[in-house]
Amino acid sequence: MSNTHKIPSMPLEGLPRSHAHSKTHRRHAWFGLVSSVLLAASLTACGSSVELDDVPVEDRSASAVSPLTQGGGAGTSAVDPRGVSGVEVTSDGALQPDKMERIVYFDYDSFVVKPEFSAALEAHAKLLNANRSRRVALEGHTDERGGREYNLALGQKRGEAVRRALSLLGVSEAQMEAVSFGEEKPAVVGFDEAAFAKNRRVELTYR
């Protein structure tokens, strides 16, 4: 509606609307040049041969109404600036090593890798050290309590904890990337501690 325009003149008493544009325009000096330009622009915008309709004004109070004023406009351009063109993303798969524990669980509000996961991490370190071309993402997750962005940062902290543990086991930094999903990808949907405990985790995902 970029060509939103004021109706330059409201029809006076008894005047058909189509005449109002021109007649009132001539009559009222205060419209002046600006109004002419606006009128010309608006008529052009409306299409060259558009006749305004001939509805007789129902003026029940027998007094004139004032001109409509200029508005901000809502925009009608060739490319609709308010249009929305959508995009769809598709998922890809990943090949994971068989028979390896790939999840490390964490206590509430904790970022410490517990000793019970040492054996699993040693197995991953062995695989990665033997295959320097293998890459693994350490995907940190939190339970769903709290804010999404803050949880993303907390999940990152868990991913980094596992990265440091693997680094101590000799894995090259170039083979690992700690990332976070925050609370966005719960392993278990639920609002109790059992679900929360399953969701506070780092998944080792080979890429």
Added chain:
Amino acid sequence: MKRKLDLTRFDSWVPTQRRTVLGAVAALPLLAWPLRDARAQFRVEVSGVGLTQYPFSAVSFRGNDAAGQDVAAIVRADLERSGQFRFVAPVAGGLDETSRPDFGPWRDKRADALVTGSVMRLADGRFDVRFRLWDVVRGQDLGGLSLPVTAAELRLAAHRISDYVFEKLTGEKGVFSTRIAYVTKVGPRHTLWVADADGEGASAALTSPEPIISPSWAPTGAQLAYVSFEARKPVIYAHDIASGKRRLLANFRGSNSAPSWSRDGRQLAVTLSLSGNAQIYVVSASGGEPRRLTQSASIDTEPVFSADGKSLYFVSDRGGSPQIYRMAAQGGNAERVTFNGNYNISPAPSPDGRWLAFISRVNGVFRLHVLELASGTVTAISETSADESPSFAPNSRMIVYATRDKGQESLMTTSVDGRIKTRLAGAQGDIREPEWGPFQR
């Protein structure tokens, strides 16, 4: 030619469900997805006690039958949803923007303002939507507009009328013609939507099997930045809404999140984990190397520019628990902003610089709070327990936020004093991560 006036009363008005398809869809980087979503409008849920509501009426627009949207009904719904207006059923008889009403019967009905208008199909297929606003009490013409629009813009024209009426009668700019972005999750499908501020006319900007979070509007309203997990890690994109073209803004080692545009649109504050912990950086809107703003061993995240653009609010747990801090936009020393409780996150400044909305955990529940920056007064403005992601309307009068009700995530709007709330619930699935867009032209 004589025209018959349509005088349908609004009493039985039902919002029209909408399922239109975008006209032209250009070749896009990924699959073009011209989705339109049929959703309920935001519904008024709580009315403030003792609130003064301005009584108004709107007559069905002459010629509206030829158009797909009931303009007067949309204006009515907009104004009622603001909580500041009460609808009065119209007096029988035909009126449009060219007629001067006989005010007696309207005064008898206690309608203080009246909207009249017409919808006329133009030769090029568009519609000329015209209206006039009357001060019934004074018998005064408060002006009107002619809005030539395409059929797809009829709702927008109606929202423009609502904005006009709202501003004339309250002195505050209306936000009915603005847009909101939000994310839905239905089964495994995550969708970023752009919708009218009333929740209708939603269009999908991005659909993904992986999560999408933290949408942030560019100051012009033409682009959204957001975090998408489609690459199996959080990466920040800038997305041109009209064309669907996307570009990578931040895809650094580790996590990239929490984008927030600067007031001039030239750069974005973001959170990156390049250093091994979440820290705040700025990146140019055209891409390039990030510049680090915080240097802590703690978590620093959720940066957002202040209303004047000179400082950044952010969340840090440097003091042992997540709290909101403020520092200069160039970085440097930070001062703590929140002091009550041990969990204060998601700062959202009002565009007028007066308020800071945020989420505070109190007694184990997460609730929307508003801090009056000048006085330091903090007020809880919800009774729900899982509030998230507040965002101010561009007129600083309303806040949109996410909450959970009976296990389902929904969106709420609230006045800054918390007295007027509306809810937008999806037909199915969860609605979250709302972000109110700027004024547009």
